[in-house]
Amino acid sequence: MDLSYTPEEEEFRARLKEWLAKVLPTLPPKPSPDDWPGRRAYDLGWQRMLYDAGYAGLHWPVDAGGQGATPTQHLIFLEETENAGAPYVGAGFVGLLHAGPTIAAEGTAAQRARWLPPILRGEEVWCQGFSEPDAGSDLAALRTRAWRDGDDYVVSGSKIWTSHAEAADWCELLVRTDPTAPKHRGISWLAMPMDAPGVTVRPLRTLAGSTEFAEVFLDEVRVPVANRVGAENDGWRVTMVTLSFERGTAFVGEVVACRRVLAEVAGEARRNGRWDDPVLRRRLGRLSAEFRALWRLTQWNVSEAEGTGGVPGTGGSVFKLRYSQARQDLYDTAAEVLGPEALDLGREWVIDRLSSLSYTIAAGTSQIQRNIVAERLLGLPKGR
Amino acid sequence: MRFQLTEDQRALRAGVRELLAARFDREALRAAVDTPGLDRALWRALGAAGFFALRLPEDEGGVGLGLPEAVLLFEEAGRVLLPGPLVATHLAAGVVEGAATGETVVTSVDGSLVEWLDAADVVRVGDARTVEKDALAAVPLRSLDPLTPLHRTAPDSALHGARDGAHDVVAAAALLTAAEQLGTAARTCELAVQHARAREQFGQPIGAFQAVKHLCAEMLVRTELARAAVYAAAVTADPLDIAAARLLADEAALQGARDCLQVHGGMGFTWEADVHLHLKRAWVRSRRGGSAAGAEEALAADLLTARGTSGGHML
Structure with a gap:
């Protein structure tokens, strides 16, 4: 067991810190949360800076245009960018962490050449069309239909909880191409242009007041068959490749941030006197x-x-279960420290407290x- | 960074598990419950296997390994509920004659409590001092844990409340105790899962019901978080890492044993099931080194320092 970093890893860290110190002061001011064009431009601008400095697609394979960095280098990258207050991946999230790696793993040479470089260069934004009003935890029950019509699929249905839908150029879309097959076997993965006729985006307001995600309605949207990644009806497996791409680094930046918070x-408790309460201190x-x-x-x-x-597999579930709870506890404790000010939305941590409520729901409740931990790690039987 | 067990560490863990399976199986555990007392032959066997001399340098007759290896040993000891003042004797190796080989049984005064006083050859206070048993004026308790005899030192004893000693020894004691708690957490999770797979009600294994399944899942989550904390603290030997490890390992052991008991239903409430032995031992261990409040206060105080706020990456 070794917690020390190799000289190569330390050098990677040092070069990164040096670069961050140089470029972060040149960033434009952060746009407001509701300014979607502004957010898109800001996030893509940051991605372009990463690209120019050789940090884009750090964890992607080299043959996909990435840097082929080790998981430890990726951890160092996420830790140091968070420490330095660098922008979060933001609108680039789905492209860099889901759609891109899927295309890299399962796409044809032409598909990789078309879609991967613009993600890395910060030119195109992707969103995710997986969940549906009646397919949440039971994702494979999705019902959005796609029929073949010549060289196109014609897609009708609706998607929900689609982050960055308003800023996206492309949507990684799961559709049902064979309604007669068992539910996991009749699904296909399509890249859908968000400006295609028949796509309607309706923003959803979260309980925190912002519009972080949207409903996407699809009314006979034509998507070229050439935009299908993987074989027809093999979309579930293709998607699982994406979801298991995670290498234990998903929440690195957030844990660093939580420790700072x-x-x-x-410090706030010390200032306002609540520190004298031993129950709070403990x-x-x-x-x-x-x-x-x-x-x-x-x-x-x-x-x-x-x-x-490879992947840590279900170790990620163990982590997420505990982290999502810890994050909520952190902001509940912050509220206790704030006292009456915890009811003021203008006060730091109050919006974060609201946002933390999504952590035990999003990306698998x-x-x-x-269930995953019990069935896959502990070997307990599935319920009937 | 390679925060995983090395091949040698895996081999060491497998070796200890094998030794304990041979020398202290379930039958031996239940026999120890029925007939209290320290098994000197087992103690010497542990000594011969290097259990106590593990961290002594090789030129002093030790094994020359460190805290990371020690926590693996104590985790295994915790799993099987190995009885005796293991931590105190381990910490006395190289200091008290015969401790390293298992010839001498060493216990220590911890606050107002002393474990295994009658069986011990030597009683230590803190790091260096050895005291005569009579000087303690200790009285036996009816120990909650059938496998840990306890004495309470007299309230007016000069030694009452003694918990001094070199900081690194106090910290090592806390860490090894946390490792034992980790063993209980892991073992009670396994026992609960075994029972949940075998026991059928309403025509299916109870482990197929989410209410039971989720209890088991949380047991594993607590165990794995505690494991990361305990192993990391063994690598850094940082007192605050050790404080954190202790808090998480206590939680994992205490709640794990309770949940294991719950999963076992009525059987869990019987003397015959081993679950209560884990819970009772976990309660005893959780009292070592004082209450959890001290660890919490130390971690809280650190948050106000520059180190807690930021400054450099977290090693």
């Missing part, structure tokens, strides 16, 4: 233990991925994650 919350101490351990678990999972050259 926790220290700031302690709660802060316990949260510190929690986030220290989550950081260690991250290092453990990343090292495991490094060793196998905690209930689904517990």
Whole structure:
């Protein structure tokens, strides 16, 4: 067991920190959360800077245009960019973390050449059309239909919880191409242009007041058959390649950020006198233990991925279950420190507290994650 | 960075598990419950296997390994509920004659409590001091844990409340205890899963019901988080990492044993099932080194320092 970094890794870190110190002061001011064109431009501008500096697609394979970095280098990258206050991946999320890796793994040479470079260069934004109003945790129950018509699919249905739909050029879309097959076997993966006729985006307002995601209605949208990645009806497997691309690095930046916030919350408690309450202090101490351990678990999972050259698999579920709860506890504790000010949306941490409520739901609810842990890691039987 | 067990560490863990399976199987555990007392032959066997001399340098007759290897040993000991003052004797190796080989059984005064006083040859206070048993004026308790005899030192004893000693020894004791708790957490998760797969009600294994399944999943989550914390603290030997490891390992063991009991239903409430032995031992271990409040306060205080706020990456 070794927690020290190799000279190569330390050099990677040093060069990155140097670069960040140089470029971050040149960034334009952050756009407001509701300014979608502004957010798109800001996020893509950052991606272009990464590209020019050789940091784009750090974890992508080299033959897909990426840097082929090790999981540990990726961890260092996410840790240092967070420490330096660099922009988050933002609108590039789906392209860089889901759609891109899927195309890299399953796409044809022509598909890779068409779609991957613009993602890396920060020129095109992708969104994800997976969930539907009646297909959430039970994703494979999706009903959006696609019929073949010559060289096109004609797609009708609706998608929901689509992040960055308003800013996206492309949508990685799961559609049902064979309604008679068992539910996992009749699904195909399509790249749909968001400006195609028949696509309607209706923003959804979250309980935090912002419009982070949208409903996407599809009314006889024509998508070229050439935009299908993988074989027809093999979309479920293609999608699972995407979802298992995760190498234990999904929440690196967030854990770093949570540790910083926790220290700031302690500082605020000290300033406003709540620090004198031993119950509160002990709660802060316990949260510190929690986030220290989550950081260690991250290092453990990343090292495991490094060793196998593959994926940590369901270790990610173990992490997510605990992290999502810890994040909610952190902001609940921040609210306790703030006292009456916790009711003021203008106060730091209050919006974050609201946003934290999504963590036990998004990307697999905690209930689904517990099923995964119990069935795949512990070998408990599936229920009837 | 390669935060995974090395091949040698895997081999060491497998070796210890094998040794304990041979020398302290379930039958031996239940026999120990029925007939309390320290098994000196087992103690010497542990000594011969290097359990106590593990961290002594090789030129002092030790194995020359470190805390990361020690936590693997103590995790295995925790899994099988190996009885005896293991931590105190391990920490006395190289200091107290015969401790390293398992010839001498060493216990220590921890606050107002002393484990295994009657069986011990030597009683230590803190890091360096050895005391006569009589000087403690200790009285036996009816110990909650059938496998851990306990004495309480007299309230007016000069030693009452003694918990001093070199910081690294105190920290090592806390870490090895956390490793034992980790063993209980892992083992109670396994026992719960085994039972949930075998026991049928309403025509299916109870483990197919989500209410049961989710209890088991949370047991594993707590165990794996505690494992990362305990192993990392063994690598860094940082007192705050150890404080964090202790908190998470206590939680994983205490809640794990309770949930295991719950999954076992009525059987879990019986003397015959092993579950209560894990819960009771976990309660005893969770009292070592004082209450959890100290660890929480230390971690909280660190948040106000520059180190807690940022400054450099987290090693």
